[in-house]
Amino acid sequence: MWNAEFGVRNEADEDAHGSILGNQWTGMKSKEKIVQRRDTKDRAGHSPRRVVVRALFAFFVVLLMANLNALIDLKVHPDIPYFHEEHLIVGGVSGFLTALLFFLVFLYVHRLENAANEIIRLRGLLPICASCKKIRGRDDKWYPVERYVSEHSKASFTHGLCPECAEAMMEKFRKE
Secondary structure (H helix, E strand, O other): OOOOOOEEEHHHHHHHHHHOOOOEEEEEOOOOOOEEEEOOOOOOOOHHHHHHHHHHHHHHHHHHHHHHHHHHHHOOOOOOOOOOHHHHHHHHHHHHHHHHHHHHHHHHHHHHHHHHHHHHHEEEEOOEEOOOOOOOOOOOOEEOHHHHHHHHOOOHHHOOOOOHHHHHHHHHHHHO
C-alpha cells in the first residue's frame, strides 16, 4: 500500500501484499525507483516505544494503587504490619480494579486510534481502476466505490443524475 504522506510503499505492506514486483506493479517503468521506508510502526500506527511506555506507566500505577492502603497505614498506623491481611485484601482488590480500568481505557484509546487511522486512510490515496472506477481493498479484491466507502465509513449513497448525464440520457431516449 502506498503511504499517502510520503508516496512510498511501507515494508509492512510488502509482507501483507506480496512482492513489490508482483502482478499489480508490472506496469511500472523500469527506470522508476521504489523508495521504501523502514517503518517502525505496526498496522495501527503504534510505535513499539509508545506501547512500552504505556505498559510501564500502567504497571507502575497498578503497583501504586495496590500498595496505597498499606503505604498510608505505614505512615498513619506504624503498629500495623505492612503485610497485614487487610492490606493484602484491599491491595489486591484495588490493584485488580485499577488494572481492569487501565485495560478498558487502553482498549478504548486503541479503538479511537484505529478509527482516526481509518479516517486518515480514507483521506489518503486510494488505488482505483482507471477504467471501471473500482477500488482495491486491503485484501487485493476490487470493490465498487459505493460499497467500499459504505464499508469503511458511515457514508451512504443515493443515486441521481447530474444535469450533463440527464441531458445525455434524454438525447439517447429521443433517438430511440
